Amino acid sequence: MFWADKLAASANGAQIVNDSKTPSGRVHVGSLRGVIIHDVIDRALKHAGKPVKFIYGVDDYDALDTTPKYLDQAKFKPYLGYPLCNVPSPDDSASDYAKYFMAEFLQVFDYLGVKPEVYWLRDLYRSGQLNEYIDIFLNNAHLIREAYLEVSGAKRAENWYPFQAICENCGKIATTVVTDYKDKQVFYTCEPNATNWTEGCGHSGWVSPFDGNGKLPWKVEWVAKWRLLGVSIEMAGKDHSQKGGSRDVANAICRKVFGEQPPYHSRYEFILVGGTKMSSSKGVGSSAREIAALLPPELLRFLMLRTPPKTAINFSPDYENITRLFRDYDTLFEKLVQGTAKKPEELVPLTYAQLEGEPKPYQTIDFSTLISLLQIPHIEIEAEIAKRVGTSMSDHDWQVTRSRIAVAQKWLADYADEEEKLVLYMDNVPxxxxxxxxxxxxxxxxxxxxxxxxxxxxxxxxxxxxxxxxxxxxxxxxxxxxxxxxxxxxxxxxxxxxxxxxxxxxxxxxxxxxxxxxxxxxxxxx
The missing domain is CATH 1.10.10.350 (Arc Repressor Mutant, subunit A)
Structure with missing residues (x-):
């Protein structure tokens, strides 16, 4: 049984599936793996007749911790340490930094047929919905210190409290340290040396921790979101899922403070480009928008789903990888049409790769052949394709084919190395x-x-x-x-x-x- 169907079969009662992202810069294709994994869980639960809601959080109260190389450094460096939602937008298309970068990512959601209910952390904090949990965690700071020490070996000072206030003087959230909680107020100091990437201003004072005046550390915040939103299923990447890592700490906090089991969790591996994990803040790899502009949505979903979640995906849009992706997709489709799959679950990634409904058969030519044909002078491409297919092509066949022509043309223009291009000597002998x-x-x-x-x-x-x-x-x-x-x-x-x-x-x-x-x-x- 396919992993998502197995999970759905074991689920009891209504489920809330959660995923989230910190929009620290252009969101890279690596972040789509979690999106597609949670979307498929949502679809599998619905297919199994289980009540489910898929929600997606934007962690826009996190601090800006680096300035991506593609932004104006002079403009954005002064905002290091600010909540992302308090950093200006790179242009006038959005109200702030977080909205700007998340808008691009959410467009890719639509392209891929992913339709979660999106929530923003700024709204949960500023509306007071997290106030109850902030109070609980501050009153049980000793239990959270215990969880950090027991699970990850991180020792917190006896006067450390799980909260980061927004400095009333300089506006930074990354540099504040809370050392007391009395009468519903925290005492904080904006420490000059709190981080090695931005300086605190030294201001200190008492302030209410409620209604958006600061945030919980994200491992603690994770638990607050589970409780507030009723999350029952949330996967996490390998970096957060290691023994003694972030998810283990959050699980321990959930058990210690609330006496409850945390949501179902299983780790998933990264998407790598040339063996390098992609980072949205460092600008490494290809953005989700760029890959979505290259690949048809079904192929991009298939890229995420043909490999089990616990196995890393190493993908770069070179000739070998992109032609193999199309070839694997077409081969599986042929097995579906001809009924030659050895096991039913072999076809499940193809089914979940569709935006909606069942896979619809098509006939076209091999993608590698298409890339070559587009480089032959004097060929009328559609007439050549029709000749090679050999039978009458339906409107759906042409829809698939024209989509692939566009992919091949874009790949040749933007991704192909000179060595990968087919340069025919038509007018003279080499x-x-x-x-x-x-x-x-x-x-x-x-x-x-x-x-x-x-x-x-x-x-x-x-x-x-x-x-x-x-x-x-x-x-x-x-x-x-x-x-x-x-x-x-x-x-x-x-x-x-x-x-x-x-x-x-x-x-x-x-x-x-x-x-x-x-x-x-x-x-x-x-």
Whole structure:
């Protein structure tokens, strides 16, 4: 059974599924893994007939702890340590920093068919909804100190209280330390050396902790959200789920202070780009918006779901990764249509990858072939695709196909390395043919005769002809095929050679092979 369906089957009663994000900068595609995981849990529960609500929190009372490199450093460095919702927006499209970056991310939610009920931490604090829990935690600070010490080994001072006031003098929240709680007020100091990335102003005083005057430390805040919102299921990334880590501390606080079991939890792994975890504050990796602009929504969901949550996803939009993604999706779809899946759960990622409803069959051409065809001069792409599919294409087929044409065009324009691009020499013979050996030149001459007599100008037929000619001439396949690539691409490697030649007019191919045979043969003779 698929992991989400197994979880749904074991759930009893109404469920509230929660996820959250701190909008510290452009939200990267890595954050989408948690979004899709929780969305699929929500869908699985609904499919199982269990009452469920999916909520998503924006942790905009967290402090701005770094200034992303793509922002004006002079403008934003003075706001280090401020709550994100109190930092100005990078432009006039939003009221503040958090709204600006979260708006972009929520647009990706819509694109992916993810529809949680979104809440903002500023609203929970400022409306007083968290006041009760702030009071409970401040009155039970000793239990929270115990939880930190027992679970993570972090020792808090006897006068440490779980609250961060917003400094009334400088506006920072990251630098304040609370050391007392009396008569519903906390005593805080804005410590100059509280962090190594911003300085406190030194101000101290008594202030009410309620109605948005500050926030709980996030491990404690986590528990407050569970209680206030009734959360029953919340997964967490590997960094928060390690033994003695953030989730374990929050679990211990929940048990110690309220005597209750925390929400169901299981860890999930990161999405990596080239082995590097993506960070929204450091600007590492590709943003969720950029990847959403590249991939169709079903493919982006499939990217998250074809790998079990506890296994890391290593993805970058290079040729190998993006063509494999489309190939895996199409292969699974073919198994669905033909009924050849060995196990029913094999098809579940495909089903949950759809925005809504059941997967709808389509016919189109392989994505790697599409990338190559788009680089062949003088081809009318849709006519060529229709010819290769060979049967009448429906409106849905063309909808899928045109979406993939757009992906391939964007990939070629924005992501493809020069080495990955197919640059055909149409008007002249590549200079690199001078690197061919005498045996390779002879092979091309013989190949010109063989292909000239070929009736069926099909990729598979051409591939067979290339192999049989090399075998007949006792030339290794690697040398034979590199000779073909040098003749048309000016380099040693390329796409499947038979397919590549099938995209070109027969007369052109035969003439080029004869020209190379003549020119390179003369060069070798000299």
């Amino acid at each position: 200079e690199q043919i001078n690197q061919l050996s005498g045996e390779q030149v002879s092979y091309l001459g013989q190949l010109a005769q063989v292909l000239g007599d070929l009736d069926n100008w099909d990729g598979d037929e051409l591939q067979t002809a290339l192999f049989s000619t090399s075998k007949q001439m006792e030339l290794g396949a690697k040398q034979a095929f590199s000779a073909v690539y040098y003749a048309f691409l000016g380099k040693e490697r390329g796409p499947k050679a038979g397919n590549m030649l099938s995209w070109l007019p027969k007369d052109f191919v035969v003439t080029r092979l004869n020209d190379v045979n003549k020119l390179a043969g003369s060069a070798n003779a000299n």
